[in-house]
Amino acid sequence: MLKYASRGERIGDAFNYVVLALIAAAMFFPFFYITMISFSSLADFLRSDVIFWPQQWVLDAYRYIFQSHAFRQSLQISIFITIGGTLVNLAFTSTMAYALTRPHFGRRALLLGVIFSMLFSPGLIPSYMVVKELGLINSLWALILPGAISPFNLIVMRQFFLSIPDEVTxxxxxxxxNEVQIFWKIILPLSKPALAAFALFYAVGHWNSYFSAILYLNDPAKWPIQVVLRQIVILNQPNAALGDTQFMLEHQPPPQTIQMAAIIVATLPILLVYPFLQKHFAKGVMIGSVK
Amino acid sequence: MKEATLRKPVAVATDHRAIPYERPSSRRRLLRRLWRERFIYLLLLPGVLYFLIFRYVPMFGILLAFKDYSPFLGIQDSPWVGLxxxxxxxxxxxxxxxxxxxxxxxxxxxxxxxxxxxxxxxxxxxxxxxxxxxxxxxxxxxxxxxxxxxxxxxxxxxxxxxxxxxxxxxxxxxxxxxxxxxxxxxxxxxxxxxxxxxxxxxxxxxxxxxxxxxxxxxxxxxxxxxxxxxxxxxxxxxxxxxxxxxxxxxxxxxxxxxxxxxxxxxxxxxxxxxxxxxxxxxxxxxxxxxxxxxxxxxxxxxxxxxxxxxxxxxxxxxxxxxxxxxx
CATH class of the missing domain: 1.10.3720.10 (MetI-like)
Structure with missing residues (x-):
């Protein structure tokens, strides 16, 4: 369709391709580098060179973090919150989103209420008080219920349900x-791909969240992976976070490799679902942009 | 606003025999509508509860800003301090x-x-x-x-x-x-x-x-x-x-x-x-x-x-x- 107008444009094109490649490489480099270091051995570090490729690939760091009870436990908690939280998200969001597509008394007020909640928030403290008054401090439900519906996702999902022809209903x-049967037996099966997309987005959010845990959970035994990761890497306290036994302290691989391995483990689930996310997200964002 | 639109046809009714039934019938119509839409409300329930509890109750928490909150007294009993x-x-x-x-x-x-x-x-x-x-x-x-x-x-x-x-x-x-x-x-x-x-x-x-x-x-x-x-x-x-x-x-x-x-x-x-x-x-x-x-x-x-x-x-x-x- 489009033809090159000049040789200058062809050079411009080549320049564009090269710059894009450089940008992509720069964005990918941290992942690559951290993966490499996580597999490096003590010998690599003693060479005191800039390491780009381990001389000797070892799993020491990974073996070490998986020996830690605290680390394994935090992974379990994150998995629980991710699965449980996503199910709650889907149940709450889809029922309300569908009901808001049906004509009923007070619908306008509800829609306005949802939109207003996106524009104004009373801030952290009142929300914290509500969770506290409900007795959810130190409960994993505090990581699930306060975010049960993302108003944005609710509106996008409603938009999607609206695109299903009325004749079906x-x-x-x-x-x-009745409406509940229609929702359960017709609408949900029709919307499986869309629901999968919402599930993925909610799930990534749960896996990645750390602040509600810091806010609501005082008991380190309940911390999800991101909080433990923060302690290992950002606060630079791998030993305190991993709760070492004497054995572990004596057989410790270089701390950098532990920190990098922990980052890789915490990122791996995201990388695993990334191809699926990619298939969905362009569509999702576009639905969203059609206000 | 909804109520007003429901009442309108009744208000312009000229047949005086309809007047005694005016209020009950509009209320009954609303009730009938609510009953007909009961399954929609069932579907709305979890979401509405969520918004009330986690998005709108905190808005009343704004009151805290006008009090001197003490955890021992609770929100109710903490003294008001105005601005x-x-x-x-x-x-x-x-x-x-x-x-x-x-x-x-x-x-x-x-x-x-x-x-x-x-x-x-x-x-x-x-x-x-x-x-x-x-x-x-x-x-x-x-x-x-x-x-x-x-x-x-x-x-x-x-x-x-x-x-x-x-x-x-x-x-x-x-x-x-x-x-x-x-x-x-x-x-x-x-x-x-x-x-x-x-x-x-x-x-x-x-x-x-x-x-x-x-x-x-x-x-x-x-x-x-x-x-x-x-x-x-x-x-x-x-x-x-x-x-x-x-x-x-x-x-x-x-x-x-x-x-x-x-x-x-x-x-x-x-x-x-x-x-x-x-x-x-x-x-x-x-x-x-x-x-x-x-x-x-x-x-x-x-x-x-x-x-x-x-x-x-x-x-x-x-x-x-x-x-x-x-x-």
């Missing part, structure tokens, strides 16, 4: 089905 | 420092992190080989999905005194370690750099969607007229992107008092506190850590109200200058 209503 | 907490806000020099940090970081973000996705989208848009474009997109979108703990973790490992970058600089050029993480001068630039690394790629998605919506005929006509690539970008692509840019800028300006709580909270340390403490983190430190709930609530409420005014104002401004606005 009307026909079922004439056949004597 | 005392707000007076304290304006009298406290720390608040002004925090506000300055917030605005400085925000405007640095708007100046640098906002235009970069637009540039990147323009570059991606010029790539004609689809496979190449997809590979680049896959890589630059990835950091968006990584947690802030991982991002700051990576930054820590690379930038601390014994970190990757300082090691490399030391070994290659014999440089003394640069204390990136504890030097206050580096704090705001690092905030922006991290945001760019994490979000620049993802930020292109919305611009690319807008670019895909530009009429290809415009480009064909421009080519026939012999327009160069830069002329096409200047006269077709950028005007096509304008509404999207305006809307996103409105959103960003409306949230100028927010600057990524999660990120900044993770980056703060004793050495950078005076330049990095922003409104959100200040509320956390004052309220949750120091237990000065009422004061922290007042700061949060003030921030929420200003944020609301800003976003509504920015939206109105955009509409006045002929753009579509957000709502």
């Amino acid at each position: 009307e026909a079922a209503l004439l056949d004597g089905a | 005392e907490n707000f007076r304290r806000i304006f009298a406290d020099p720390e608040v002004w420092t925090v506000l300055r940090n917030t605005l400085y970081i925000s405007f640095l973000q708007i100046g640098f992190a906002f235009p970069i996705p637009i540039l990147l989208a323009l570059m991606l848009n010029e790539v004609r080989r689809e496979s190449y474009k997809r590979v680049i997109q896959s890589i630059v979108y990835l950091p968006h999905f990584v947690s802030w703990v991982v991002v700051i973790g990576i930054a820590t490992l690379f930038l601390r005194s014994e970190g990757v970058l300082n090691n490399a600089l030391g070994q290659l050029f014999g440089m003394a370690p640069v204390p990136f993480l504890i030097n206050p001068y580096w704090f705001a630039p690092l905030v922006v750099l991290e945001v760019v690394w994490k979000e620049a790629g993802w930020g292109t998605v919305i611009f690319l969607a807008a670019l895909a919506g530009i009429d290809p005929q415009l480009y064909e006509a421009a080519l026939l007229d012999g327009a160069s690539r830069l002329q096409r970008i200047r006269d077709i692509t950028l005007p096509g992107l304008r509404p999207t840019i305006v809307i996103l800028l409105i959103l960003r300006l409306g949230s100028v008092l927010d600057n990524g709580f999660e990120q900044i909270f993770l980056m703060l340390n004793t050495f950078t506190m005076h330049v990095g403490n922003v409104l959100d983190t200040y509320v956390y430190f004052k309220g949750i850590q120091d237990g000065d709930y009422s004061f922290a609530t007042a700061v949060g409420v003030l921030k929420g109200v200003i944020g609301l005014i800003l976003i509504v104002g920015a939206n109105r401004l955009a509409k006045r200058y002929g753009d579509e606005g957000l709502f």
Whole structure:
């Protein structure tokens, strides 16, 4: 369709390709480098060179962090919160999103209420008080319930349900089905791909979240992986975080390799779902941009 | 409003025999409607409860800002102090420092992190080989999905005194370690750099969607007229992107008092506190850590109200200058 107008444009094109490649390389480099270091051995560090490639690939760091009870436990908690939290998200968001597509008394007020909640927030402390008054401090539910619905996702999902032709619902209503049955037996099965996309986004959010845990959980035994990761890497206290036994302290690989391995383990689930995310997200964002 | 529309036909009824049944019948009609829609309310129930409890009950928490809250007395019995907490806000020099940090970081973000996705989208848009474009997109979108703990973790490992970058600089050029993480001068630039690394790629998605919506005929006509690539970008692509840019800028300006709580909270340390403490983190430190709930609530409420005014104002401004606005 488009033809090159001049040789100058062809050079411009080549320049564009090269610069994009450099940008992508710069963005990818940290992941690459951290992966490499996480597999490096003590010998690599003693060479005191800039390491780009381990001379000797070892799993010491990974073996070490998985020996830690605290680390394994934090992974379990993160998995629980991610799965449980996403199920709650989907249940709450999809029922309300669908109900808001049906004509009913007070719908306008509800929609306004949802939108207002996106524009104004009373801040951290009142929300914290509510969680506290509900007795959820130190409970994993505090990481799930306060974010049960993302208003933005709710509106995007409602937009998606609105795109399902009305005839489907009307026909079922004439056949004597009620709205709950229609939602469960017709709408949900029709929306599986969309729900999968929302599930992925919610799940990534749960896996990555750390602040609610810092806010609401005082008991380190309940910390999810991101909080433990913060302690290992950012606060630079791998020993305190991993709760070493004497054995572990004596057989410790270089701390950098431990820190980098912990980062890789915490990122791996994201990398695993990334291809699926990618398939969905462009569509999702576009639905969202059509306000 | 709904009730009024329901009552209207009854009010204009001239048959006086209908009058005794007027109120019951409209009420009954409403009840019948509610009963008919009962399954919809069942579906609404969890969501409405969620919004009431976690989004609207906290709005009553605003009352805390007008009290001197003490955990022992509870919200009910804590004494009212009127505007005392707000007076304290304006009298406290720390608040002004925090506000300055917030605005400085925000405007640095708007100046640098906002235009970069637009540039990147323009570059991606010029790539004609689809496979190449997809590979680049896959890589630059990835950091968006990584947690802030991982991002700051990576930054820590690379930038601390014994970190990757300082090691490399030391070994290659014999440089003394640069204390990136504890030097206050580096704090705001690092905030922006991290945001760019994490979000620049993802930020292109919305611009690319807008670019895909530009009429290809415009480009064909421009080519026939012999327009160069830069002329096409200047006269077709950028005007096509304008509404999207305006809307996103409105959103960003409306949230100028927010600057990524999660990120900044993770980056703060004793050495950078005076330049990095922003409104959100200040509320956390004052309220949750120091237990000065009422004061922290007042700061949060003030921030929420200003944020609301800003976003509504920015939206109105955009509409006045002929753009579509957000709502």
